[in-house]
Amino acid sequence: xxxAEQVDYRCYYQQMVFMAELERDSIVSNGLNVAILxxxxxxxxxxxxxxxxxxxxxxxxxLLASPRSAGTTLSFQGxxxxxxxxxxxxxxxxxxxxxSAGGTISQEWLPRAVAAGAIAIDNSSAFxxxxxxxxxxxxxxxxxxxxxxxxxxxxxxxxxxxSLAVWPLHRVQPVKRxxxxxxxxxxxxxxRAMEEVKQQTQAILAGESPVAEIFPYPLxxxxxxxxxxxxxxxxxxxxMKMVNETRKIFGFPELRISATCVRVPVLRAHSEAxxxxxxxxxxxxxxxxxxxxxxxxxxxxxxxxxxxxxPIDASGQDDVLVGRIRQDISNPNALELWLxxxxxxxxxxxxxxxxxxxxxxxxxxxxxxxxx
Ligand SMILES: NC(=O)c1ccc[n+]([C@@H]2O[C@H](COP(=O)([O-])OP(=O)(O)OC[C@H]3O[C@@H](n4cnc5c(N)ncnc54)[C@H](OP(=O)(O)O)[C@@H]3O)[C@@H](O)[C@H]2O)c1
Numbered sequence: 001x002x003x004a005e006q007v008d009y010r011c012y013y014q015q016m017v018f019m020a021e022l023e024r025d026s027i028v029s030n031g032l033n034v035a036i037l038x039x040x041x042x043x044x045x046x047x048x049x050x051x052x053x054x055x056x057x058x059x060x061x062x063l064l065a066s067p068r069s070a071g072t073t074l075s076f077q078g079x080x081x082x083x084x085x086x087x088x089x090x091x092x093x094x095x096x097x098x099x100s101a102g103g104t105i106s107q108e109w110l111p112r113a114v115a116a117g118a119i120a121i122d123n124s125s126a127f128x129x130x131x132x133x134x135x136x137x138x139x140x141x142x143x144x145x146x147x148x149x150x151x152x153x154x155x156x157x158x159x160x161x162x163s164l165a166v167w168p169l170h171r172v173q174p175v176k177r178x179x180x181x182x183x184x185x186x187x188x189x190x191x192r193a194m195e196e197v198k199q200q201t202q203a204i205l206a207g208e209s210p211v212a213e214i215f216p217y218p219l220x221x222x223x224x225x226x227x228x229x230x231x232x233x234x235x236x237x238x239x240m241k242m243v244n245e246t247r248k249i250f251g252f253p254e255l256r257i258s259a260t261c262v263r264v265p266v267l268r269a270h271s272e273a274x275x276x277x278x279x280x281x282x283x284x285x286x287x288x289x290x291x292x293x294x295x296x297x298x299x300x301x302x303x304x305x306x307x308x309x310x311p312i313d314a315s316g317q318d319d320v321l322v323g324r325i326r327q328d329i330s331n332p333n334a335l336e337l338w339l340x341x342x343x344x345x346x347x348x349x350x351x352x353x354x355x356x357x358x359x360x361x362x363x364x365x366x367x368x369x370x371x372x
Pocket of ligand 1: 037038039040041042043044064065066067068069070086099100101102103105123124125156157187188189190191192343344347348
C-alpha cells in the first residue's frame with residue numbers, strides 16, 4: 001500500500017471514529033425512540049427491567065402487544081405507560097425495535113419497521129438463519145453486528161448459554177464436536193407456560209388432575225423431550241437451532257454438534273450438560289482459567305459440597321454459571337461441563353439490549369473494516 005493512501009485511510013478512520021463518537025454522545029444525551037414489540041410477555045417484561053437497570057438512553061418508549069393487551073399499563077422508571085396494539089403507525093419515528101412477539105409477527109412486521117427507518121433486534125427465530133441477518137452474542141461475535149441491514153437476530157436461548165461457555169475454550173483450541181443435553185425451564189415457552197406449571201403443581205398437590213394447555217403434557221412433577229416439531233432424522237426444531245445457530249455464531253459451518261433438548265419443571269433458567277471434544281487433550285486447570293476470565297461467564301463449583309450451577313442461583317443473573325468442569329473419562333480429548341443460565345435474561349432480553357448498546361452507543365463498532 002502507498003504511503004499517501006495510508007494517510008488517507010487514517011484520516012478517514014479518525015473522521016469515522018469522530019463521527020461515531022459524536023453520534024454516540026448525541027444518542028447518550030438525547031436518547032433513542034425505542035419500541036418493545038411483545039412488551040406484555042415474559043421477555044418483554046425482562047426487556048423493560050434491563051433497559052431501566054442499564055440506563056439505556058431512551059427518549060421515548062412505546063409498548064406494543066396484541067389487541068388483547070391494548071390499554072393495559074406497565075411501569076417503566078416510575079412512569080406508567082399504556083400498551084398499544086401493533087399497527088401500521090406503531091413504528092413511525094421509532095429508532096429501535098426490540099421484538100419478542102414470536103416468529104410470525106416478526107416475519108410480517110419487522111421489515112415494515114425497518115422500512116419506516118428503525119433498526120430491529122429480534123428475539124424470535126424468524127431471521128436467525130437468513131444469511132443477510134447477523135446472529136449475535138456480544139461476548140462471542142460482536143463484529144457481526146456491523147454488517148446488519150436493519151435486522152439483527154438474537155440467537156435461541158439455549159444456544160446463547162452454550163456459546164458463552166464453549167467459545168472461550170474454542171478460541172484456545174477449536175472444538176471438534178459438541179454433545180449437549182438441555183434441561184429447559186417452563187418460562188422458555190412464555191409467561192403463560194410458567195403459570196400453567198404453577199397451576200399444575202397446585203392441582204397435583206390438591207389431589208386433582210393437572211390441566212395441560214400450553215404444553216402437550218403435564219410438566220409439573222414430570223419432564224419430556226422438547227415438544228417442537230421433529231425432522232426426518234428424529235431431531236426437534238429446538239435441537240436443530242442449537243446445531244445451526246452455533247455454527248453460524250462461531251463462523252464454523254463444519255462444527256459437529258448433537259443436542260437433546262428436554263423440558264423440566266423448573267420455572268426459570270435453563271441448564272445444560274455439555275461434552276466438548278477437541279483435537280488434543282485440553283487441561284481441566286487451563287479450561288477453568290480461561291472460563292474464569294471469560295465475559296458473561298461465572299465459574300461456580302465447590303467440589304467439597306457438591307455445589308454446582310443451579311437454576312435457582314442463575315435466575316436473575318446476567319452471567320451464565322458454569323461448573324463441574326472435568327475430564328471426560330471415556331475420551332482423553334474431551335471435557336465435560338455443566339451450566340445454568342437465566343434464559344429470559346441472558347438468553348433473550350439482556351443479549352438483545354447488549355446488541356442495541358453495541359450498535360448505538362459503542363463507537364468502536366462503527367470503525368471501518370479497512371483499517372484492521
Ligand atoms: N421465554 C424465553 O425464555 C425466550 C427466550 C428466547 C427467545 N424467546 C422468544 O421471544 C419471543 C417471545 O417469547 P415470550 O416467552 O416472551 O412469549 P410470551 O410470554 O408468550 O409473550 C408473547 C408476547 O407477544 C405478544 N403478541 C402475541 N401475539 C401478538 C400479536 N398478534 N401482535 C402483537 N403482539 C403479540 C403478546 O402480547 P399479548 O400479551 O397481548 O398476547 C406478548 O407480549 C418468542 O419468539 C420466543 O421464542 C423467548
